[in-house]
Amino acid sequence: MGIVSAEKFVKAARDGGYAIGGFNTNNLEWTQAILRAAEAKKTPVLIQTSMGAAKYMGGYKLCKLMIEELVESMGITVPVAIHLDHGDYDAAKKCIEVGYSSIMFDGSMLPIEENLAKAKELIPAAHAAGMSIECEVGSIGGSEDGIYGDGELAPVEDAKAMWALGPDFLAAGIGNIHGPYPANWSGLHLDHLQKLTDALPGAPLVLHGGSGIPDDQIKAAIKLGVAKVNVNTECQLAFCAELRNHVHEFDANEAEYMKEKLFDPRKLLKSAVDAIQASVEERIDCFGSANKA
């Protein structure tokens, strides 16, 4: 099927009571692992680049071409969207220009009036380019500044005002946060999610910070209208854990491994990359999107 925009399969997930995974990529191997998992599970998928990851990899154009070429060379048959995760205004414009198939405009750090004004400009621009667009109200908490706290609850009125502008899916904070969850996290505010769903009937909602939320809470959120779940940290932790194991094994069997040339990066990273794939497949099962391609 190749590269597609995401609105059709995310809406189908909303209507069908399951969710599509939005998986962040960090490099070539990461992208291959996500694509292999999606193909094995026969699910539509969004491969996402944050602004930072895109910069790390060499820019949006390179990311777009890499994903596009891999979909072709790997013979991927499931629908794949190339999505910008948490883009600011300039990044959103850039990805429209470069030809991503989906973007997120995150204006949640701006005053709501400015967030709405910029979204009002970007939504028709994305649609005119044949792309889907995600917007956000009520910022999602995180640990980037070293201070752990509960995520913000998106005001229902803000969500309604944003949805009225016509984005394809909407990220709205319900106590979720990015990164590993702290021990004292109070859980998803499903009561607040219910209020959002009641106010926006049929709207596909996006759950950010999906790594580390207990599965029963994720499944409950999907029942209440979440149709896209973002995953990043979970795959990073799986990759890191397996890489550490492997390096310890290498140290313990150095003579043998050197003889077999296991220092070749393609061999050195293999088990850790397989761990990313396993992690993605496990999330797809949890979200219920297997065999929905």
Ligand SMILES: [Zn+2]
């Ligand atoms: Zn996010």
